[in-house]
Amino acid sequence: MGNFKQNYWLSLITWLVIGIVSLFALPNISQVVAEHGQTQIPSSAKSEVAKTIQQDWGHHLKNTRQIVVVFNNGDRQLSGQQQKKITQTIHKLKADKGKYGIKKFTTAADNSATQKQLVSKDKSTQLLQLDVSKKQSVRESTRNLKKAATTAGVKTYVTGGDVLNDDFSRATEEGIKKTEAIAVIFILLVLIVIFRSAITPLISLLSVGLSFIVSLAIVMNLAENGWLTISNFTQVFMVVVMFGIGTDYNILLYHQFKNDLSQGLEKHEATKHSLKVAGKTILYSGSSVLIGFLTLALAKFSIYRSALGVGIGVAVLLLVLLTLNPFFMATLGEKVFWPNHQQVETKTNHLWNFLSKNSVSHPFIALGIVFLVSVPFVFTYQNGLNYDTTIELPENYSSRQGFKVVQQHFSQGTVEPTTIYIQSNHKLNNEKDLKNLDQITRQIKDQSGIKTVASVTRPSGTKINQLYVQDQLRNLNGQTGKAQSGLSEISRQTETSSFDSSQLKDIGNKAQLIGQKLKEIQSTSQSNSSQQNILPQLQQKMTAAGQPLSAQQLQLLGVMLQQMQGQQKATLNKLQQSLQDIAAYTQVIGQDAQGTGQQLKEQQARINQASKGLAQINGGMTSMSQYLQGLQNSAAGATFYIPQNVLQSSTFKSAQDNYLSADKKTAKFTVILSSDPAAKKSLDKVNALQAQVKNNLQGTSLKGARVAVGGQSASLDDTARVSQADFIRSATLMLVGIGIALMLVTRSILQPLYIIGTLLLSYFGGISIARWLSGMFLDEKMLSWNTPFFTFVMLIALGVDYSIFLMSKYREYGAWNDVPSRRIVKASGMVGTVVISAALILGGTFAALIPANVVTLTQVAIGVMSGLLILVFAIPTINSSLIRLTYPLDDKMKQKKKK
Numbered sequence: 001m002g003n004f005k006q007n008y009w010l011s012l013i014t015w016l017v018i019g020i021v022s023l024f025a026l027p028n029i030s031q032v033v034a035e036h037g038q039t040q041i042p043s044s045a046k047s048e049v050a051k052t053i054q055q056d057w058g059h060h061l062k063n064t065r066q067i068v069v070v071f072n073n074g075d076r077q078l079s080g081q082q083q084k085k086i087t088q089t090i091h092k093l094k095a096d097k098g099k100y101g102i103k104k105f106t107t108a109a110d111n112s113a114t115q116k117q118l119v120s121k122d123k124s125t126q127l128l129q130l131d132v133s134k135k136q137s138v139r140e141s142t143r144n145l146k147k148a149a150t151t152a153g154v155k156t157y158v159t160g161g162d163v164l165n166d167d168f169s170r171a172t173e174e175g176i177k178k179t180e181a182i183a184v185i186f187i188l189l190v191l192i193v194i195f196r197s198a199i200t201p202l203i204s205l206l207s208v209g210l211s212f213i214v215s216l217a218i219v220m221n222l223a224e225n226g227w228l229t230i231s232n233f234t235q236v237f238m239v240v241v242m243f244g245i246g247t248d249y250n251i252l253l254y255h256q257f258k259n260d261l262s263q264g265l266e267k268h269e270a271t272k273h274s275l276k277v278a279g280k281t282i283l284y285s286g287s288s289v290l291i292g293f294l295t296l297a298l299a300k301f302s303i304y305r306s307a308l309g310v311g312i313g314v315a316v317l318l319l320v321l322l323t324l325n326p327f328f329m330a331t332l333g334e335k336v337f338w339p340n341h342q343q344v345e346t347k348t349n350h351l352w353n354f355l356s357k358n359s360v361s362h363p364f365i366a367l368g369i370v371f372l373v374s375v376p377f378v379f380t381y382q383n384g385l386n387y388d389t390t391i392e393l394p395e396n397y398s399s400r401q402g403f404k405v406v407q408q409h410f411s412q413g414t415v416e417p418t419t420i421y422i423q424s425n426h427k428l429n430n431e432k433d434l435k436n437l438d439q440i441t442r443q444i445k446d447q448s449g450i451k452t453v454a455s456v457t458r459p460s461g462t463k464i465n466q467l468y469v470q471d472q473l474r475n476l477n478g479q480t481g482k483a484q485s486g487l488s489e490i491s492r493q494t495e496t497s498s499f500d501s502s503q504l505k506d507i508g509n510k511a512q513l514i515g516q517k518l519k520e521i522q523s524t525s526q527s528n529s530s531q532q533n534i535l536p537q538l539q540q541k542m543t544a545a546g547q548p549l550s551a552q553q554l555q556l557l558g559v560m561l562q563q564m565q566g567q568q569k570a571t572l573n574k575l576q577q578s579l580q581d582i583a584a585y586t587q588v589i590g591q592d593a594q595g596t597g598q599q600l601k602e603q604q605a606r607i608n609q610a611s612k613g614l615a616q617i618n619g620g621m622t623s624m625s626q627y628l629q630g631l632q633n634s635a636a637g638a639t640f641y642i643p644q645n646v647l648q649s650s651t652f653k654s655a656q657d658n659y660l661s662a663d664k665k666t667a668k669f670t671v672i673l674s675s676d677p678a679a680k681k682s683l684d685k686v687n688a689l690q691a692q693v694k695n696n697l698q699g700t701s702l703k704g705a706r707v708a709v710g711g712q713s714a715s716l717d718d719t720a721r722v723s724q725a726d727f728i729r730s731a732t733l734m735l736v737g738i739g740i741a742l743m744l745v746t747r748s749i750l751q752p753l754y755i756i757g758t759l760l761l762s763y764f765g766g767i768s769i770a771r772w773l774s775g776m777f778l779d780e781k782m783l784s785w786n787t788p789f790f791t792f793v794m795l796i797a798l799g800v801d802y803s804i805f806l807m808s809k810y811r812e813y814g815a816w817n818d819v820p821s822r823r824i825v826k827a828s829g830m831v832g833t834v835v836i837s838a839a840l841i842l843g844g845t846f847a848a849l850i851p852a853n854v855v856t857l858t859q860v861a862i863g864v865m866s867g868l869l870i871l872v873f874a875i876p877t878i879n880s881s882l883i884r885l886t887y888p889l890d891d892k893m894k895q896k897k898k899k
Helices: 002-006 009-025 029-036 046-055 080-095 112-118 138-149 161-195 199-224 234-262 267-298 308-337 350-361 363-379 398-409 431-445 469-495 501-528 531-544 551-586 593-633 650-659 680-696 712-746 750-778 787-816 820-847 855-886 892-898
Strands: 064-072 102-106 125-133 155-159 418-423 450-454 666-673 706-710
Touching (some): 009 199, 009 308, 029 199, 046 706, 046 712, 064 161, 080 102, 080 138, 112 125, 125 138, 161 199, 161 234, 161 820, 161 855, 199 234, 234 820, 350 363, 350 855, 363 750, 363 855, 666 680, 680 712, 787 855
Antiparallel strands (some): 064 125
């Protein structure tokens, strides 16, 4: 039993059981990441509010996502045969819409509006917009739709925001596989070189690999049950962190073990002593790393909080290394290092000894050099970040290719339009609210950077002229003009009438003609000149235009119309009586020619009098026509006004179905930006749009309505705001946590400040170099938006290890009662090789991220490797200089040097 305990067999059995259980308990990682790994922002953010509104939109579109199918013929116009094939493909999709979960189709053939929106100007590209049920995963929907939509002779792509995000997850998963393989091979080769052994590298990889499997099972199960936040990067950073620092810790532990064996200690005693010396350093160092990651549990942003998974991995790693490694050490002894059994020679690292010694001798010069070198990094640091998801995808991904095709042939914002919602507490399908919604549409369209705006009043993105006062007044003026023409014709006829006795036979014809004209003017006047009809209609249109007639204007128009109506009535009555008289008199013409002549003269006088009355009426109508023409050409003419019959028509129903919710209480505006949805100016624009719409609703019937902006640009803008605000908060928490841990380890207040200052310097330097190299080799002048955070976390949490290695050795030499400056120089020379080796291994492990071909991972790798390189030179220089300036130094070193 004693041998059983002494050889740590219980530890081996326990971890084997845990490892096997973890393998069987490991869920489908891809599915867990797809369901729980997406970026989460607060529910109060505008894009999240918009998503909530969209889910309650109705029209059978609840719980759907938008996917775009792109048909393209390069830069050449789609031929008639290709168009026919595309149409056949769409019909096939419609026939099987249940199979693919398609809830709504928007095609170019629907109407003239969609024709304009979904066919490029050069006729080379046509889009099909689909609303697809979320019952299927994005990956499954994309795969099925791509297969079904593929059209012979036409380039076909399936893209959209959700498709791009899912492909990014897939690219990351594939990158993780490459990273794991490369990291394992790299670490194996490095360990073989360091230990010149075939056994030690295998044991190291076994212990780290076991800890990775166990921690991954824990993290994924917690995430699957909603107890832990993860992201697309959680697994890949668990790989590089655990294999990187795990290997470093194993090197430290087995170096100490080999040193103890070379000192003549028996394998069990050497195991205990190694755990006491190196294990203590590992525990101190690992605890600081662990605390750094655990503080991120307090982060508000989901991506930042997801780093907690790496902290769980570090905790498991420490348990495995400090409990499983002793089994191999106590059981195998020297055989762990087979075939190399040479004794360990403790050598001074010349680089660190040189840096430390000169920094102690010339602290101000050393710090001055550090300052001069660091100034360019700090002052060239830029906050401009790239939020474009497509840059993360390799060029061969179909979704990225389709996205680029749409941007080349349409406005850049076509694939991911911005959606503005206005949610009211009453129905909006009425003339008053529709007028306000049209005004909002116009105000949005007038903004710079807006390509088109589609709404319930402008479903095609352009004005419907018939629904504006200007066009309606034009029609009214046309009717008034016809009435004027009729009056002019009658007046001309009466003025040219001649009733000479030699032409009595024409009197009947003349009377009939004038009678017909009178009927026309009576009919026209009754329909267009009645005060009771014109005034209410004119007042209604002017009110809709926002310029209602005043009481004085109404009174003036009323008087004019009354005078015209009275004159018209009197004249028409006289004309009618005259015609009746003429008809009676023509019956007795033959009996009394002389009397008839006299009577004809009397009738001629009556007709002349009627002609003058008609001229007065015509003048009044001319004045009214001029007044209405002025209104038509004024700003008021551009006001929206929808007649009741149009509002209830089947034609307008289509616009309501598309841009008003099922309960008619929410209106939607589809805004296509001129710029890339992920560009900074697009993010600024959507934020400004929300403020503008809210402000424009003040003083209208929609005052107090809920306004939300959705779409890719709005989501990225919310992500930018939340991430930037939480970065400072999370970084502060992390630095405070690590600072407290360092105080406990170093038992000092000043030394933790030195260490944290050094780590911050490495971060600014590393991130600046990453930006510079990214622009040079990746053709990406800006860093990906989450690169700074992950670079910061990795450098601060992992870089603290090396400072702890140094300060632990520094404290160990404190037992010799030597002066601080000499202790730091000696400690630097002793741990320099260990730190440089550890930095080389960790940097090499992060370098394994580069072949993953994901921009963020590549930039983080460059940033961490650059920061580690800076730490290698900064740690002995800064710490040695500051210790020299902090603690009094007797002249022993100088005296000894003189002797």
